[in-house]
Amino acid sequence: MKVILIKDVKGSGKAGTILDVADGYARNFLLAKGYAIEATAKNVNDLQGRKAAEQHRMEVAKSEAEAVAAKLKDKVILIKAKAGQGGKLFGAVTSATLSERIKSDYGIDIDKKKIVLSSDIKAYGDYEFEVKMTQGISCKMSVKVEPEE
Template sequence: MEVVLLEDVKALGKKGQIVKVNDGYARNFILPKKLGIEATAKNLNDLKLQKANEARVAAEQLEAAKELGAKLSEAAITLSIRAGEGGRAFGSVSGKEISAAIKSQLGYDIDKKKLVLPEPLKTFGTHEVPVKLHKDVTAKLNVKVIES
């Protein structure tokens, strides 16, 4: 029996693959656990339409991420932190604070997990912070840290 896998099945195949399995294995394991469906003409056509729809949605998301990346690359945000003696900073600027500043100053809702900060910003000046908007799109945001 040929089966279209709906999920990854260990030692059998990945999601979307058409695999040939024994009738008993399909009837007793794959079909009841909804890991796959029988490879009929209707199911194959539905799968093809679903893949086309997913590809279209992925292309739209990529295009939106590219547009947002272009806007973020042109923009800059300013954050202020307290300074001690000798111009040393008290504390640091974290991804959470940068995310909140993007929302308040630029109006874009960027999750703090998308900011690629190896460590918080502890010095004054302008820093380029990479923002991973999509697996293929990374924008550079200018963050200016000033004394308050």
């Protein structure tokens, strides 16, 4: 019996896979537990339509990420902060701070989890960081931390 998996099944396959399995396994386990549906012509066409739509969404997301990466590439963010003796900042410049600054300076909303810092910035100076968009698309940016006047 041919079935289409709608959930990942250990030992059988991932969701969206068309399998040819024993009738008993299909009826008593896969179909009964809601892990699969029968592979009728209608269901196969629906699956192909969903896969095509998902592929299109992925391509659109990738092109948008490339456009954002091109816009942000090699940009410098200026942050003014207060510090104590020796130039050590009160607090730190974190990925959340950088995310807010990118949104205010460039109008692009970047999730703080996508900003990769080697460590939090706790002193004045120039630092580089990476913004990882999606699927291997990333860009390097710089931040310059200066004393607040």
